[in-house]
Amino acid sequence: MIVGIDLGTTNSLIGYWRNGEATLVPNALGHFLTPSCVSMSDDGQILVGLAARERLASHPARTAAAFKRHMGTDRLHFLGEKGFRPEELSALVLRSLKSDAETVLGESVQEAVITVPAYFSDAQRKATKAAGELAGLKVEFLLTEPTAAALAYGLTGAPDSDEKTLLVVDLGGGTFDVSVLHCFEGVTEVRATAGDSWLGGEDFVDAIEAAFMAGPGRGAAIPAVSSGAPIHGVLRRQAELAKRALSDADEATLDLPYQDKVISWTLSRDTFERISEPLLVRLRAPIERALRDARMRPEALSQIVFAGGATRMPMFRRLIARLFQRLPVQHINPDEVVGRGAAVRAGMRMRDADLRESVLTEVSPFTLGIETSDDDAGGRRIYGLFSPIIERNTVIPASRSKVFSTIEDNQGVISVRVFQGEARFTKDNILLGACKVRVPPAPAGKESIDVRFSYDTSGLLEVEATVLSTKHRASLVIEGNAGVLSPAEIQKRLEALAKLKVHPREQAENTAMIARAERLYEERLGHVRDQVGKWLTEFLNRIEEQDPNAIERARAVLAERLDRIDDKFFL
Amino acid sequence: MWQELGIEPTVDPAAIRRAYAARLKAIDADLDPGAFRTLRGAFESAIARAARPLPHPMPRVSAEGDAKPEKEPRTEPLLISAIPHHERTLEEAESESARVREQVRRDTAAQKFEAAASHLVSASARGLLPLSDEEEVAAEVMTGVMADPKLPPERFREIAKQLHWDGPVRWDSTPHDTLRQQVRERLEAEVWYAEIVEQAARHNPDFNLRDRIWGNPWHAEKTAAMMLLGKAPIWRARFYKRWLQPMVIQYDRHQPWLKDRIDPAHVDWLRNATRPSRPAQKKTSNRRLVWLIIFIVVILRLVASALLGQ
Numbered sequence: 009m010i011v012g013i014d015l016g017t018t019n020s021l022i023g024y025w026r027n028g029e030a031t032l033v034p035n036a037l038g039h040f041l042t043p044s045c046v047s048m049s050d051d052g053q054i055l056v057g058l059a060a061r062e063r064l065a066s067h068p069a070r071t072a073a074a075f076k077r078h079m080g081t082d083r084l085h086f087l088g089e090k091g092f093r094p095e096e097l098s099a100l101v102l103r104s105l106k107s108d109a110e111t112v113l114g115e116s117v118q119e120a121v122i123t124v125p126a127y128f129s130d131a132q133r134k135a136t137k138a139a140g141e142l143a144g145l146k147v148e149f150l151l152t153e154p155t156a157a158a159l160a161y162g163l164t165g166a167p168d169s170d171e172k173t174l175l176v177v178d179l180g181g182g183t184f185d186v187s188v189l190h191c192f193e194g195v196t197e198v199r200a201t202a203g204d205s206w207l208g209g210e211d212f213v214d215a216i217e218a219a220f221m222a223g224p225g226r227g228a229a230i231p232a233v234s235s236g237a238p239i240h241g242v243l244r245r246q247a248e249l250a251k252r253a254l255s256d257a258d259e260a261t262l263d264l265p266y267q268d269k270v271i272s273w274t275l276s277r278d279t280f281e282r283i284s285e286p287l288l289v290r291l292r293a294p295i296e297r298a299l300r301d302a303r304m305r306p307e308a309l310s311q312i313v314f315a316g317g318a319t320r321m322p323m324f325r326r327l328i329a330r331l332f333q334r335l336p337v338q339h340i341n342p343d344e345v346v347g348r349g350a351a352v353r354a355g356m357r358m359r360d361a362d363l364r365e366s367v368l369t370e371v372s373p374f375t376l377g378i379e380t381s382d383d384d385a386g387g388r389r390i391y392g393l394f395s396p397i398i399e400r401n402t403v404i405p406a407s408r409s410k411v412f413s414t415i416e417d418n419q420g421v422i423s424v425r426v427f428q429g430e431a432r433f434t435k436d437n438i439l440l441g442a443c444k445v446r447v448p449p450a451p452a453g454k455e456s457i458d459v460r461f462s463y464d465t466s467g468l469l470e471v472e473a474t475v476l477s478t479k480h481r482a483s484l485v486i487e488g489n490a491g492v493l494s495p496a497e498i499q500k501r502l503e504a505l506a507k508l509k510v511h512p513r514e515q516a517e518n519t520a521m522i523a524r525a526e527r528l529y530e531e532r533l534g535h536v537r538d539q540v541g542k543w544l545t546e547f548l549n550r551i552e553e554q555d556p557n558a559i560e561r562a563r564a565v566l567a568e569r570l571d572r573i574d575d576k577f578f579l
Numbered sequence: 580m581w582q583e584l585g586i587e588p589t590v591d592p593a594a595i596r597r598a599y600a601a602r603l604k605a606i607d608a609d610l611d612p613g614a615f616r617t618l619r620g621a622f623e624s625a626i627a628r629a630a631r632p633l634p635h636p637m638p639r640v641s642a643e644g645d646a647k648p649e650k651e652p653r654t655e656p657l658l659i660s661a662i663p664h665h666e667r668t669l670e671e672a673e674s675e676s677a678r679v680r681e682q683v684r685r686d687t688a689a690q691k692f693e694a695a696a697s698h699l700v701s702a703s704a705r706g707l708l709p710l711s712d713e714e715e716v717a718a719e720v721m722t723g724v725m726a727d728p729k730l731p732p733e734r735f736r737e738i739a740k741q742l743h744w745d746g747p748v749r750w751d752s753t754p755h756d757t758l759r760q761q762v763r764e765r766l767e768a769e770v771w772y773a774e775i776v777e778q779a780a781r782h783n784p785d786f787n788l789r790d791r792i793w794g795n796p797w798h799a800e801k802t803a804a805m806m807l808l809g810k811a812p813i814w815r816a817r818f819y820k821r822w823l824q825p826m827v828i829q830y831d832r833h834q835p836w837l838k839d840r841i842d843p844a845h846v847d848w849l850r851n852a853t854r855p856s857r858p859a860q861k862k863t864s865n866r867r868l869v870w871l872i873i874f875i876v877v878i879l880r881l882v883a884s885a886l887l888g889q
Contacts, residue, residue, distance in 0.1 A: 149609070171596070192593075193600030288704040293743060306709070330676075333709045367603045369619075384825075403619055405612035465609050 010119045010148055010357050011109050012350025014156070015098060015136065017076040017181030017208060018317065020044050021347030022105040024113065025355025028362040030160065030348040035108045036516035041343055042105060046097045047071035048087035053511045055519060056104040062523035066530045068241040072097050074210055077182045079139075080131035080492070095135050095493060096505060099142030106143060107513055120145045121354045123346050125183035126152035127203030127294075127373050130428060130440050130469055131492050137468075138493045142502055148357055149465065152370060154178045154187035155198055156349025157315035159368070160340055172310040173199075173302075177295070177328060177336070178346070180316035182208040186294045188302035188309075194365045200301035200401045201373045202294035207287065209251070209318030215283045216247040216275065220262060224273045228266055239266060242531055252578055254280050255320050265533050281323045288327055295331070301401045312336040315345045372463050375400040379425040379434045381415055389415075394427055394434045397461045409460035411476070418449040422457055424473050426484065443484040445473045518551060521563055521570075528574055536573055543569055583621035590629045595622065675707050683716050687723040693734065695720045696741040717742045718755040721762055728839055732769040739766060768833030772840060775826070778804035809845045816852035823849055 012030070014021045019041040023032040032040045037058055047060035048070045055063065063071045072085035075094040084091035102120075109117050122145075124136050133150055140147035154176035171192035178185040185203040189196055220243065221233065231237040246262040253260035259276045299306060312328060314336045319325065329335050340348065356363045377396035383389055398408050414422060422445045429437025447455040455477060462470045471484035493501070511519060525544040529537055543566055550562040581588050584598040599622040608615040679702040686695035699720065703713050724730060724738055739745045744762050781801050803822040805811035807830065816823060830837060830846055 171593075192596045195596075195600045195603055285701065285704050289700060292703065296743065327704070330707060330709055331703075331713075365604065367600070367608075369603075369608065403623075405608055405615055406619075407612070407616055462612075464612065 009113060009115060009117055010121060010354040011106075011117050012121045012123075012151075012156075012347065012352070012354035013102065013105055014123045014153070014347035014350050015076065015102065015139070016044055016346070017074050017183065017210065018044060019181070019343060020101050020105055021344060021350075022109050023347050023351030023354075024109065025351050025358065025360055025363070030351035030355070032344060032347055032351070033105075033109045033112045035104070036111075036513050037520055040347070042101065042108075043073070044076065044098075044101050045071060045073040046075075046087065046092075046100050048090070049511065049519075053509045054087075054100055055511050055523070056100055057516070057520070059511075059516065059520040059523040062520065062527045065241040065245050066523070066526045068236070068238055074182060077206070077210070079135040080129060080133075093493075093501075095139040095142060096501060098136070098139035099505060100508075100510070102139060102143035102145060103510070104513075106145060111513070118144075118146055119148045121149045121151050121350050121357060122147055123151045123153045123156050123350050125178075125180070125203060125205060126154050126185040126187055126201040127183065127205050129205070129374065129438060131438075132205070133468065134492045138498055141498055142505055144502075149353065151350055151353045152185070152187070152198070152201065152373075153180065153183075153315065153346045153349075154185045154201070155189065155196070155368065155370060156346045156353065157313055158187075158189050158191075158196060158349070159352040160315075160345045160349035161313055161337065173304065173308060174311050174313055175295075175298070175309045175332070176313045176315060177319065178315040179291075179318040179324060180208050180346075181210050181318065182206075184208060184291060184294060186298040188298050188304055190302075194367060196366065196368045197403070198369065198371045199304070200298045201371055202298040202301065203373070204290060204294055207290055209316070209321075211287050212251055212284055212318065212321065213244065213247045215287065216250055216262075216280065217243060219275070219279070219283045220247065220264075220273055224271050228271050230266060239264070245527075245531075249578070250275050251280075251321070255322060265531060268533065270533065277322075284323065288323065291324070291327065292331075306332050314338045314342055317343045369403050370465065371401045372398055372404050372406065373400060374428045375430055376426065376428050376440075376461055376463070376469060378412070378459060379423075379427060380412060392434045394429070394432055394437055397459065398463055400430065402463075404463045405465050407460060407462040409458050411456050411458050413453045413456040414447060414450070415452055417452045419452065419455070420446065420449060422447055422455075422473075424457075424459060424471065424482075424484065426461075426469075426471055440469065441471070441484055443471070443473065443482050445475060445482045446480065447475050448478060517563060518559065521547070521566055524570060524574075525566065528570060532573070540570075540573070580621045580624050583618060584625060592626060592629045595625045595629055599625075676702075676709070676712065679707050680712075680716055683720060687720050690723070690727065692720060692724050692727075692730070692738050693741075695723075696738045700741055714755060717744065718758055721755075721758060725758070725761060725765065728836070732773065735769060736766060764833065765836045768836040771829055771833060772837055775804045775807060779808050779810060806849060807841060807846070809842055813848055813852060816849055 009024060011022055011024045021032055021040055021042070023030050025031075034040055035042045035057060039058070042057040043061040045057065045060035045064060047055045047063040047067060049055055060071055061073065064073055069086070070088045072087060072092065075085055075097045078085075078094045079098070081094070084093060085097060086092075106117050120140060122136055122140055124133055128136070136150060137147045157176050157178055158174055171190070174189045174191065176185075176187045176189060178187075183203065183205050184207040185201065187201045188199040190199050191197070217233065217240075221230065230239060230243075233240055243262075243264055246264055250260040250262050254275070254277050257277075259274050262273045262275065264271045264273075309332065312332055312334065314325075314328075319338070319342050325336065352363070353368070356366060356368065375396045376398045377394050380393050380395040381389055381391040382393055395410070395412070397410050398406055402408070412422070423442060424445060425434070425442040426440045427434050427437040428440050431437050445457055447457065455475070458474045458476060460472045460474070462472070464470075473482045473484070474480070522544065525540055525547070529540045529544065532540060547562050547566045550559055583602075584595065585602060586594060586598045589595065599618070602618055603615075606614045606618065679698065683695045683699050686692070686698060699708070699713070699716055702708055708716065720742065721739070721744055724735060736745070739762055744759060745766055778800050799819050799822045802811050802815055803819045803826055806813065806816060806819070806823065807826055827846060827849055830841060834843075
């Protein structure tokens, strides 16, 4: 069984394809969405999902969230004293999803299709693949999120339907992607992709937080965000709630208990839109570029599709609706659409009979090339020029080659430095890797090498350089960069992760409930706080007694009580 | 190419796509990338050939480009339910976008380009203008900006950047490609001119006659730049030909934007001072040879006559 996984910045989902439809798998709590949060309990157990997210406010130092934003870097997130790489934290989330799927399917799950933002770089994709391996999954395919959304809508052009051109706008928790897709005769072809890997719903929360800190926060002398004070866990949650509330209401109130009093701040929708304006401006460039690369005018699009929870924001929808003078398609829950699409792709991968007639082709999101030097009109040599080999938005799998020659007399070595990016000079692009090719000594320009780039369907790159005169070959495996784990390291970390005690799945509901009560205890003051404390003790006592039926009853009672004081529950 | 696709040569993109789709389903791109690449190559060249007589590779674009697109989505009930109740109505939105346009136009007419640009950017950030209209309005602002040659380069660059008009123009995506190209050229010209001014102003204390004659590149660039700006005597052009020639070529490319900053008469001077040098040299050497022969003949004559005379 191949499963489809949406490994998101805020939430993750797992689904599979069976009997002609995509089905999502609920987690131990019965939710489709598992928050991408990992926390370590005081006794060293790993908590994943909602329980971990509740602990974000109460135990910020032992909890990690939004680590997808640091995929492909060496940055460590600390759960207590122990540092984890983003891949490892993602692997813990993937593992929890995997065990959910195994429970539902009743069989072991070994292979998966995982989604990545279309604009993820080579390092970020490799890190995602490594995360899958760390979770004990063979990553069959990395699917780009906007394409997944189109698949979920079934907008893949059934053989008898008209051809269509879609624009998929995916504003997730941490990333923004735009893809132009062309569907005809059962073929879904990605025409162009553009995006911003550092723009998402979390940035809008940041904006609210910053506005709060500049306003009432300064008056109350709350320590700066960078200080990592626990109060910011609470503030962030309040900001998130306000952002969600503003999708329906005209204003929202942030209540922050601080030093025995509650700081209340009302944020109107207009203010929110004003403080978010710099973010909205950043949304435009990728949209324009995707259209330009696809050689499309906005009028020629047949449909606009939304994916990602942040597309619920009215200002975003208004922006898109006005830009294209039409309303987007949005009847699947935008949080789930990518997960469903991943399940469809998993079905295609299994060559399911229902999907045999659909084919999907993707493009390379970046231009890939090598560093060269050239002489300018004045006879001076310019170094560090970027020479593209695979242009962005080339349909993959693709293989392109170019011939380069030596620039100095008796040059013994040609250094092939591989870059990704769009800038003219390599210093502004991202270095992916380098290798050296030996060439026989000869006058400048006499010896040449053929550099071939092969880009596979998962967006992973192979480079091969051949000396034309000697047929000597050098191939480059792009590894060993900052942020990319080597196979040996993956093995080592796999063993380390296996040693971690993961919180048992059967207790997930209890743990989530305790974490929620603890969070409420921290958030509230006075009378309510005492009450929550009392309820929590009662519940903990019930758990000690180890009678499953009694625990279940007590949990239902506690849930109802907590719901009464905490109406702002969200997934 | 046609064999690969399994069809007769055609210019109908739909037929090509149909053939491609049929073949594509028979192969697995993940397992056999080679086969996919061959097929893809055939498809792309077939489509490119089919598209050649048309300005757009996709016939839909040219066919429906003029149609009003708003009507289509409004007929879909699903989409209507997607509008939250607090959204602006269409009339409101239309009057809002008209207001924005009016404001931008007024600012442009009053040559308050920055105000116009920031107004436009903030309006489009809030979604008050459709993408296609926005290009129109931005083009109006840029037309105004381009019509003002006295606008300081920093301001010009800033406005172009604000409107995202400083990026490269690719394909035939907008009706304002020519204008965009002109803006790009002007931006390049500004960068080049700034470089020239910077070179001319470069402090360069230690140079001597040898540098001058053998061409220390730093000094040469500086002097060449100064000559172009009319700040160094023209006779030096003979030493700095090598540096001047590319500069003059660059000037020619950017001439429309630099006319009021670099005196064209001056450039003509430089061109005359640099260009004819090589043929002239050849001529002098020829002439020298002729003179030499005449001289020898005369000497021989003299010697002969002297000998004969005696």
